[in-house]
Amino acid sequence: MIVTIDGPAGTGKSTVARILASRLGFEFLNTGAMYRAVAYVCLERHVNLDDTEAVGRVPIGLDIVFRNNRLFLDGNDVTEAIRGQEVTQTASLVAANELVRQRLVQLQRDVARNVNLVTEGRDQGTVVFQDAQCKFFLTASPHERALRRQRELQARGDEVALDELLAQQELRDERDETRACSPLKPADDALVIDTTPMSLEDVAGYLETLVRGRMDH
Numbered sequence: 001m002i003v004t005i006d007g008p009a010g011t012g013k014s015t016v017a018r019i020l021a022s023r024l025g026f027e028f029l030n031t032g033a034m035y036r037a038v039a040y041v042c043l044e045r046h047v048n049l050d051d052t053e054a055v056g057r058v059p060i061g062l063d064i065v066f067r068n069n070r071l072f073l074d075g076n077d078v079t080e081a082i083r084g085q086e087v088t089q090t091a092s093l094v095a096a097n098e099l100v101r102q103r104l105v106q107l108q109r110d111v112a113r114n115v116n117l118v119t120e121g122r123d124q125g126t127v128v129f130q131d132a133q134c135k136f137f138l139t140a141s142p143h144e145r146a147l148r149r150q151r152e153l154q155a156r157g158d159e160v161a162l163d164e165l166l167a168q169q170e171l172r173d174e175r176d177e178t179r180a181c182s183p184l185k186p187a188d189d190a191l192v193i194d195t196t197p198m199s200l201e202d203v204a205g206y207l208e209t210l211v212r213g214r215m216d217h
């Protein structure tokens with residue numbers, strides 16, 4: 001069974017997906033971490049981000065593995081390194097590259113072979129797993145999403161003003177929603193859930209009930 005959870009940044013997708021996968025005994029895939037890993041390599045190699053072909057070549061030959069909630073790049077754990085501000089902004093540029101998307105979509109489908117999976121991202125229900133049995137799309141108010149990002153950064157020791165995060169978030173949303181390939185939007189058959197007033201534990205519990213209901217049929 002495949003469960004997809006899509007939505008913009010800060011809606012709690014990865015936390016909810018991780019809790020849900022663990023409760024169901026399913027594998028968990030964080031596809032944003034894969035785009036972040038490609039962005040990280042672009043920055044390391046000083047790839048010109050305006051050079052579509054050069055960016056498109058970056059994932060070729062890269063070993064990108066998401067396992068146990070960690071992202072390994074050619075065997076090295078880069079989980080923390082890919083959460084910083086620069087990688088975050090670069091990831092939304094890299095994610096608009098069609099060649100990068102083709103390669104990562106292929107890797108994502110490989111992961112899903114022969115396992116039960118909860119996968120989260122932007123295009124999991126619309127493009128990558130169109131036949132998924134359960135599709136969810138999480139939303140939250142821009143203010144709440146920026147607050148969640150601010151708390152995440154604070155936990156890393158980074159202090160960033162809320163206004164700045166709101167502006168960056170708006171830019172990333174705009175890029176993710178308007179890009180030509182696989183723009184961020186809910187699948188026609190996705191259930192849209194506003195997580196603003198809910199705890200992420202409660203969201204995961206709600207989704208678990210819905211998925212288990214589907215499994216019984």
Ligand code: DC
Nearest residue numbers: 009031032035091092095121122123
């Ligand atoms: O969820 P996140 O913030 O870690 O994602 C990083 C970037 O990658 C973000 O700009 C959206 C993009 N992304 C995407 O385009 N498609 C996905 N399936 C997952 C993430």
